[in-house]
Amino acid sequence: MNPPLQIAAFHSWPSDMDAIFWIHEEGLDDNCLEAYRKALQESTSVPLNIFVATGGEKMKSWDHLPSLLQSFSQHRLSRHSVVLTTGGGAMSDAVGFAASIWKRGMRVAHVPTTALAMVDAAWGGKTAFNYDGKKNQLGTFHAPLFVHIDACWLNTLPERHRRSGLAEVAKHAMLDPILGWNHLKDWPDWSPTDQDVLRTWTDRMKDSAEAKRRIVEEDPFETGRRATLNLGHTIGHAVEAHFSATDAPWLHGEAVALGLRFAIFMASESSSDDFQPLKDWLQRQVPLPSVVWPSANELWPIMTHDKKNSLGEVREVHWKGWGDVVWPQILEKDAFKATWPAFLRSEMESPHL
Structure with missing residues (x-):
């Protein structure tokens, strides 16, 4: 295993910090937990309070907020305390929100344990709670002190969830000219016992997260x-919502991967560049559930409620090639109902499937 946290070397605790409240999900790798506990204790002399929570989307229900605030109160946390989360994106969303309103703002830091959180959810300072049956209706901007990435936490993550997070890795490579295709090619197969593989995954996840940070x-x-x-999220959110009410809901990254594949299809229609390696990478690294994909008529009504829309217009990010995007791109109903079936046909006819 890599040197666990080395928190003193990579991150500086605030000089006025009076306590660390470490909240981590249950069911994480025991070796990682023990190594991080020792590293945290050695990094500072202030009290280390440990709280174990059940992660997942239920943490973001409004009814769960009082229990988080009560735990802050019981441990007498102040504005000088630091809350450290170790879990998935739902935990960083929920705890980040609770910290942002505790004492008018308590500092927070994240050690994400899912691929999706490592490169996306834990970064950027967005916090969120669900409300009135709708996702991410409440939230604040509350930037973390730091986000620390270590692939060792992926050891206990189910393969489907680990692969799902790679959709956001692909997205960052598509957006960032510094990363581009070089970031994705020769991506190593997962091997939890191979230290070289763990180091490579850690480094590449850091590079992907850095693209978002910029x-x-x-x-x-x-x-x-x-x-x-x-x-990829206009389509992705609609696909995710479409399947959410079924017996086989899609993961967020899977839905985004389909949205990215649509973006690649649209770019291929107007570009002479060869995006087939990127398409192959997505198909291989983020395999999608074997179900019938929704039609344009099923997706469009959902897309009209996307939070990025303005003045009744459906807006999306149009990808033209590596590091070349147009925002906002207005997506017309008739145009989408013509291009989506063409995309589905191209996917069915692809020899790479």
Whole structure:
């Protein structure tokens, strides 16, 4: 296993910190937990309070917020305390929100344990709670002190979830000219006992997250360029919502992967560049459930409620090639109902499936 956290070397605790409240999900790798516990204790002399929670989307229900605030109260956390989360994106969303309103703002840091959280959810300072049956209706901007990535946490993550998170890795490579195809090619197969593989995954996840950090730093409150991080998400959110009410819901990354494949199809229609290696990578790394994909008539009504829309117009991020995007691109109903079936036909006819 890699040196666990080395928190003193990579991250500096605030000089006025009076306590660390470490909240981590249950069921994580025992070796990772023990190594991080020792590293945290050695990194500072302030009290280390440990709280074990059940992760997942239920953490973001409004009814769950009082229990988080009660745990802060019981441990007498102040504005000088630091909450450290170790879990998936739902945990960083929920705990980040609770920390942002505790004492008018308590500091937070994240050690994400899922591929999706490592490269996306834990970054950017967005917090969220679900409300009135709708996802992410409440939230704040509350930037973390740091986000620490270590692939060792992926050891206990189901393969489907690990692969799902790679959709966001592909998205960042598509958006960032520094990353591009070089970031994706020769991606090593997962092997939890191979230290070289763990180090490579850790480094590549860090590089992917850094691409998001650069965009967020330029536009922290999503008034411009940060909106391009929604590449693949107009379709993705609609697909995710479509299957959410079925017996076989799709994971977020799977739905985004389909949205990215649609973006690649649209770019291929107007570009002479060869995007087949990228399409093959997505198909191989993020395999999609074997079900009938929704039609344009099923997706469009959902897409009209996307939070990125404005003045009744469906807006999407249009990808033209590596590091070349247009935002906002207005998506017309008739145009979508013509291109989506063409995309589905191309996927069915693809010899690479």
